[in-house]
Amino acid sequence: MSTAWTSRYAQRTKGIKSSAIRELLKITQRPEVISFAGGLPAPDVFPVARFQEACRKVLEQNASMALQYGATEGYEPLREMIARHTERYGIKAQTENVLITSGSQQALDLIGKLLINAGDRVLVEAPTYLGALQAFDVYGAEYVSVPSDGDGLRTDLLETPLRSGPKFMYVLPNFQNPGGTTLSEGRRHELVLMADRYGIPIIEDDPYGQLRYEGEHLTPLVVLDRENLRRDNGYSIGNVIYLSTFSKTLAPGLRLGWIVAPPDVIAKLIQLKQGADLHTSTFVQIVAYEVAKDGFLDEHVKLIRKVYRERRDVMLEALQQYFPPEVTWTRPKGGLFLWVSLPEGMDAQKLFQVALKENVAFVPGDSFYARNGFSEEGKRHFRMNFSNAKPEQIREGVRRLSVAVKQQMEQLQPARVG
Amino acid sequence: MSTAWTSRYAQRTKGIKSSAIRELLKITQRPEVISFAGGLPAPDVFPVARFQEACRKVLEQNASMALQYGATEGYEPLREMIARHTERYGIKAQTENVLITSGSQQALDLIGKLLINAGDRVLVEAPTYLGALQAFDVYGAEYVSVPSDGDGLRTDLLETPLRSGPKFMYVLPNFQNPGGTTLSEGRRHELVLMADRYGIPIIEDDPYGQLRYEGEHLTPLVVLDRENLRRDNGYSIGNVIYLSTFSKTLAPGLRLGWIVAPPDVIAKLIQLKQGADLHTSTFVQIVAYEVAKDGFLDEHVKLIRKVYRERRDVMLEALQQYFPPEVTWTRPKGGLFLWVSLPEGMDAQKLFQVALKENVAFVPGDSFYARNGFSEEGKRHFRMNFSNAKPEQIREGVRRLSVAVKQQMEQLQPARVG
Numbered sequence: 001m002s003t004a005w006t007s008r009y010a011q012r013t014k015g016i017k018s019s020a021i022r023e024l025l026k027i028t029q030r031p032e033v034i035s036f037a038g039g040l041p042a043p044d045v046f047p048v049a050r051f052q053e054a055c056r057k058v059l060e061q062n063a064s065m066a067l068q069y070g071a072t073e074g075y076e077p078l079r080e081m082i083a084r085h086t087e088r089y090g091i092k093a094q095t096e097n098v099l100i101t102s103g104s105q106q107a108l109d110l111i112g113k114l115l116i117n118a119g120d121r122v123l124v125e126a127p128t129y130l131g132a133l134q135a136f137d138v139y140g141a142e143y144v145s146v147p148s149d150g151d152g153l154r155t156d157l158l159e160t161p162l163r164s165g166p167k168f169m170y171v172l173p174n175f176q177n178p179g180g181t182t183l184s185e186g187r188r189h190e191l192v193l194m195a196d197r198y199g200i201p202i203i204e205d206d207p208y209g210q211l212r213y214e215g216e217h218l219t220p221l222v223v224l225d226r227e228n229l230r231r232d233n234g235y236s237i238g239n240v241i242y243l244s245t246f247s248k249t250l251a252p253g254l255r256l257g258w259i260v261a262p263p264d265v266i267a268k269l270i271q272l273k274q275g276a277d278l279h280t281s282t283f284v285q286i287v288a289y290e291v292a293k294d295g296f297l298d299e300h301v302k303l304i305r306k307v308y309r310e311r312r313d314v315m316l317e318a319l320q321q322y323f324p325p326e327v328t329w330t331r332p333k334g335g336l337f338l339w340v341s342l343p344e345g346m347d348a349q350k351l352f353q354v355a356l357k358e359n360v361a362f363v364p365g366d367s368f369y370a371r372n373g374f375s376e377e378g379k380r381h382f383r384m385n386f387s388n389a390k391p392e393q394i395r396e397g398v399r400r401l402s403v404a405v406k407q408q409m410e411q412l413q414p415a416r417v418g
Numbered sequence: 419m420s421t422a423w424t425s426r427y428a429q430r431t432k433g434i435k436s437s438a439i440r441e442l443l444k445i446t447q448r449p450e451v452i453s454f455a456g457g458l459p460a461p462d463v464f465p466v467a468r469f470q471e472a473c474r475k476v477l478e479q480n481a482s483m484a485l486q487y488g489a490t491e492g493y494e495p496l497r498e499m500i501a502r503h504t505e506r507y508g509i510k511a512q513t514e515n516v517l518i519t520s521g522s523q524q525a526l527d528l529i530g531k532l533l534i535n536a537g538d539r540v541l542v543e544a545p546t547y548l549g550a551l552q553a554f555d556v557y558g559a560e561y562v563s564v565p566s567d568g569d570g571l572r573t574d575l576l577e578t579p580l581r582s583g584p585k586f587m588y589v590l591p592n593f594q595n596p597g598g599t600t601l602s603e604g605r606r607h608e609l610v611l612m613a614d615r616y617g618i619p620i621i622e623d624d625p626y627g628q629l630r631y632e633g634e635h636l637t638p639l640v641v642l643d644r645e646n647l648r649r650d651n652g653y654s655i656g657n658v659i660y661l662s663t664f665s666k667t668l669a670p671g672l673r674l675g676w677i678v679a680p681p682d683v684i685a686k687l688i689q690l691k692q693g694a695d696l697h698t699s700t701f702v703q704i705v706a707y708e709v710a711k712d713g714f715l716d717e718h719v720k721l722i723r724k725v726y727r728e729r730r731d732v733m734l735e736a737l738q739q740y741f742p743p744e745v746t747w748t749r750p751k752g753g754l755f756l757w758v759s760l761p762e763g764m765d766a767q768k769l770f771q772v773a774l775k776e777n778v779a780f781v782p783g784d785s786f787y788a789r790n791g792f793s794e795e796g797k798r799h800f801r802m803n804f805s806n807a808k809p810e811q812i813r814e815g816v817r818r819l820s821v822a823v824k825q826q827m828e829q830l831q832p833a834r835v836g
Contacts (some may be wrong), residue, residue: 004619004657005683008585010535010557043482051485067469067669089450101522102695109694113556118426138531139428167426201423250484253700255520265423271434275552276527276694277520282671284699323777326478336510399543 012138019373026312028361034397036384042191045304046251054290072153072274074100082258083343090223093260099269104245104257108395115167116141123161123169129177132214143370152183162198175208175335178368178383185218192224202240207248208335210301213309215333250299254284254374270382308387317388319397323403327348336387348382351408430556446779448704452804452815455473455779459616463722464669472708481771483688488700492518496707502678508641512677517687520698522675526553528690535561541579543571545786547595561788580616593626593753596801597785603636610642620658625666626753628719631727633751667719672702725806732812733804740820754805763830766800778818
């Protein structure tokens, strides 16, 4: 079929496979399936009335601008709002430090384009966000994986990987996807110091930072960055590029994310974004600005926290109630996911097949490991999302899943004895 | 500044410069400047009331879907509508042949990603769309440029470039950007036959095809593609990938374009798009579908044709009235642009500086030539847009421009005599 094309595909596309999650999501879209697989926000918390009001206002007062081509760097008031919002966490960003992207995923693609030559190593957590691996894979990235535990990336294992000369490191410090873990304050200091010592820049991906359900907000890496201390040039961003998004606080269907970086890095990223999609939808940017402004976003995030905290608690309780004691899981303090560890000998991929028969779904762990990066570990793990399903579905889904788990464990027992 | 980053930029970004147009547009945004520089649609024809109605309806009836993550390939009813619409021109596309992109610009980026290895040659028209050059540059494209005349790309000069083994050719057959010219029916046949003979795939970019102000629609390359004749497998697309967009018919601020290609090419592009931005805004896609459906788009395009035809005619008349006879220009049968040729010895870049003092702007021609691709030709040309300014502004702008032209010509005379 179409050999005219397939024989012409560029080298970089040879290894690209469709995301396992993407294929899984298709299977799990059957209405009888309770899915913990996707990373979907709850549609019941979308601020629909506020969107209606914003669309009405934007099209009434500002249609010529909202429907027209716009600047590649983004809608100025939105960039300014994001800079202000970011500053709250101690990051002294100004409008010129902010580039609007078509979702955080585009930020990862642009960063891959900007930094990765084929064969360059990228230091990642094991496990890590699979969308980042997909974005970096295209540019021929190789990976150095550093294991994490309940306190996030293990900084005690960081020295050798840093010495191997990675181009940059990619870290999700808050409520990590898929682990649900948060990098401790102590490790944040260590990470930033070590990165600085070895001159390795950091990409700090923070899609979930605002969705904290308990405890205090920890200092972003970009703030800890020692470069800051040496600078006094109007922005405090040196060795760290910071990413975030409206996908988890307003709505993922907008595809609105952003990059906070020094102006010279932003300038280069603008050039790359121009070639990639000219700019992000002006209409979406102006509507999002109208929705978020005047403190609405802060109020709305409180509601999301309340709803997701409850769902997390329901899932944790149900896991406690239904799952056998040999199975363990993380207790995330925020975000959308928790990470389940199965006893040795069990296989999350096989469990997934059994679970589907019970009409419940999750994502097997192996997708979240870089090639050759502890991917065997993936077999014993899977990711569960607690933001999308309603509490009663969560309870029922965990019950169904426990049936599948117990079934697979029983099959395991005789094999061991034998 | 930020040497931690600049020393780490990937090879592919070294040569990337900000688009000249982008920089120009900034200068030309002063309110007293009449700008023929951008490729902006007229905001007065944006169907604002229809957008208001669509947003209201989508958020009332379909918010959970419109604000949520969606499929990478795009919103199914929109893909189906585009396939149906495309079929009208003889292209037997089905839903599975259509990938929704974040503007046509993303289509070009994904095609570069899919097909170009560093050093690969891409066959382009001289002049051509500079956004395509920007998109392909990043992947390390080299170019083979083929000159065009009033009938589009000169197929009589195509054989040697085709023999040099380009990876693919990129062509805008209708009302080309920047030339405003249309590839004649005879040359279309020749082009497709020759491409087929040498096994060189074609990217057919058709953003303006529907904006024809006189004459009959000519057959798309994808329809002429001889591969079609040999196939009977449910889709008629072989050697040609076809691109189009809503930017010129609905609104560019949406950032909605599409690729029509064989299913196996679409499958590969979906994987690349997933890594690039997951998917195009669900909200924008569903709203655009609601706006365009039930024949609205066809009716609306009639209005756009009427408005732009008038503006083209006003510009042509004004050029005739004000410009000295040594200057010539194309007479486009559609689209947004015409292309002005200056007498030998004149320099469009220098003219631009003079024109700015007269408060009128255009884009000097050199931006539209690939590196080493007849770029000297660019000095004698510039692009003028006739869709954005109102008729009275067009007249006044051309008058101002003629002052600048005459001024530069006068400076030229003594130099020649001397």
